[in-house]
Amino acid sequence: MSNFIPLSIPNFKGKELEYVTKAVETEWVSTGGAYIDQFEEQIAQYLNVGQAVACQSGTAGLHLALKLSGVEYADEVIVPTLTFIAAVNPVRYLGAEPVFMDCDDTLNIDLDKLEEFCNNECHLTEKGLVNKKTNKVIKAMAIVHVFGNIANMERVMNIAQKYKLKVIEDATEALGSYYLEGKYEGKYAGTIGDFGVYSFNGNKIITTGGGGMLVGQNNDLVSKAKYLSTQAKDDTLYYIHDEVGYNYRMTNLQAALGVAQLEQLEKFIETKKRNYHLYKTEIDELKGLELLNFNKNIRPNYWFYSLAINKEQYGLDRDQLLRKLNESGIQTRPIWGLNHEQKPYVNNEAYKIEKAKYYLDRVLNIPCSTNLEEKDVLRVANILKALKYSL
Ligand SMILES: *Cc1c(COP(=O)(O)O)cnc(C)c1O
Secondary structure, three states, rough: OOOOEEOOOOOOOOHHHHHHHHHHHHOOOOOOOHHHHHHHHHHHHHHOOOOOEEEHHHHHHHHHHHOOOOOOOOOEEEOOOEEEEHHHHHHHHHHEEEEEEEOOOOEOHHHHHHHHHHHEEEEOOOOEEOOOOOOOOOEEEEEEEEHOOOOHHHHHHHHHHOOOOOOEEEEEOOOOOEEEOOOOOOOOOOOOOOOOEEEEEOOOOOOOOEEEEEEOOOHHHHHHHHHHHEOOOEEOOOOOOOOOOOOOOOOOOHHHHHHHHOOOHHHHHHHHHHHHHHHHHHHHHOEEEEEOOOOEEEEEOOOOEEEEEEEEOOOHHHHHHHHHHHOOOOOOOOOEEEEEEHHHHHOOOOOOOOOHHHHHHEEEEOOOOOOOOOHHHHHHHHHHHHHHHOO
């Protein structure tokens, strides 16, 4: 289809080809090379943190973050049900079990219910927070900043302190989002909890094809993440290994792409912001459709746009609209299937899940690539209008 508008695709109009070519020409393509160090340093500088560790994927970064938070076999970890499953699976990699939480109206984890759960369903012991039902220790919580919006980190950190939980910020969708005011004014998503993880998968705000980055409060633990990600080599000449490591290091080829992409991050956010506001003006005048807001106290990265559909007022439900848009060459997608309903997790605890179901049934993500021009946004908006008025 000639004028097909995809949901979210990469944008390579910077120095990508130049840097990747250089990596190939110098024959540094694997897990060593100058671009890896450069990418780590530049991300650390952008986020204003001491150190960042480049990984093969966001999922790998989350796995390391959970491990270094002390999550072990038979522990539990609090996670949201409304998120991409990659935020949950690494809990199982460690032999631990997720406990699923609901979302609130921002689509982030519901902190009222989370606190209620810690207070009513658990007790604090010498070993930490123990789930009364399972008698297992809850070591940590994974806080996902959904679609680039930031969860209320001031509250998250208070809950974490009160209930002795480690905080892993899944900032895979939120690179570039930061607080404009409050206790964490100027702080970027991912730099507040014990660990923060970013992703450079193909649909993220910047991409390395596949890749991730880990940051954290404790420099020794962040260094340990690098050690574990490079096969836990204790002697690089004689190959002595004192621990079980992983092959999780980013390659120089990926990092070359990353350096070029990072140069354009702020420009990408500008474009996403402009397109978001254009959509919003066009869509909010349509009864039955609403583009969900980002929190007021942050500068979001505007990664994904969420269109909430009121089927009585608009005339079409989520799936009808998805099909109609698809027929018009507009790619959209529902939010992810809820994690507590996925086959590997159906027997896990899920605490009062209500809003996640509500939003899953009503929200579609609409095209948000940084390649989108004004005319593309207007085309999507005009089709949304035409669909309503042709009913
Ligand atoms: C993309 C994403 C991940 C995983 O990142 P990968 O780099 O694809 O492994 C994890 N959590 C969430 C919420 C994501 O959107």
